[in-house]
Structure formats: structure tokens, C-alpha cells
Amino acid sequence: MASRLVLLLAAAAVAVACLPAPASAVAWMVGDGGGWRAKFNQTGWAEGKTFRVGDTLMFMYARDAHTVVEVGREDFAACNLQANLLGAWNSGNDVVQLDRPGKRWFFCSVPGHCDNGMKLVVNVLGDDGVPAPAPAPESGWWF
Template identity: 40%
Template structure:
């Protein structure tokens, strides 16, 4: 489906493990992917200095053990559901 609004529950029920590769596909002129902490994920407020930013439109992120949080940092996108939390 690609990186879009309403993907918050995409990971529910899927077996996800450390070292799995999460692929984000999107139009880089319209979106980005930023790895953030849980507070930024919950509030949709980007931390000072931001997080690891991905902007290619076809980003491959190797998941680490534990929780990972990703948001689109463009204004209004995160608050409208363009974010995802993954536990590996």
C-alpha cells in the first residue's frame, strides 16, 4: 500500500523481528519518513534536532529490537495518521 494516512494499525498481528527490513514507498515531493522517539510519535511534535530522516521515496529501514517510531514530518501529516509504531 505504501506510506499513507491511516497506517497506524498496519503492524497489528504481523510477526516482526529485529533485523527485518521495513520499506517505505511514497512520493518524496509530498512526504518523508522520520524516525522519532515515543514522545514525538504520541504528540506529533518533532524533537529539536529531529530524528533520522529518510527522503528517497523508497526507504529501507533495518529494524532493531524493541520499539521504533516513524512519522511524516510535513505539517499536519502525523496528526492525520501518517505515523507508525513497530515493535520487533
């Protein structure tokens, strides 16, 4: 009887060891050491990075110099400062939770900053590692 229990426990241990490790959430420092800054988009910072639900974006910047706003695709493309905001931050030490799959669009709302490249788009993968389906095109802009 004891040998059956040992075998069963050993089989269970092997089965658990074969399960994929749960993904850990990543806290992404936007812009790495340079932070959220003018002409940010010229760095291609998001390229090659995989963002997942549960990760966070940390926007670090001089509080009086910049902001972070989240907008929709069209407002992002146009750098629309009168956009319908999905989120707004201005502490200089902002943490944005990536809580759903799909594309997320951010820019600095200080006049001229977005037009000069202070903008970021990230594609957030769901728990299954698959991006959310793309929404129907509204005006032909795709990012």
C-alpha cells in the same frame, strides 16, 4: 569400522534435521500495496505482524509528498515536528533496517500528516523472540 562411521553420520544428520531452521529476515512493505500514505495509521497495518531484528521496513511514497522520520516515544505521541530525530528519510523509496529489539516510532514530518494518522510504531523482537524490556515511563505515554 565403516558401519560405526555410517551410524555416526546418520546420527549427526538426524541431530541437524532436528535443529530449528534459522529465521529468515523479512522485507516489510509498509502499507502493503497502498504504501506509506495519509491516514496510514487507520489501517492498523502493523497489527498481527511479528517484526524481528534483521527485518527491514520499506517505505514507498511520492517523494515530494511525504517523508519518514524516526523519533522517541514522547515525540511520536505529540507528533513533534521539532523532535530529536533518530533517523530521517525522504527518497520515496526508503529502507529502514530493524537492527535492535524494542519499539521503533516513525511518522511523516510534513505538517499535519502525523496529526492525521501518518505514523507507525513497530515492536521489534530480538534474536531470542523476546522484546526488549520497556524503558521507564517518562510521561505516562505507552504505545
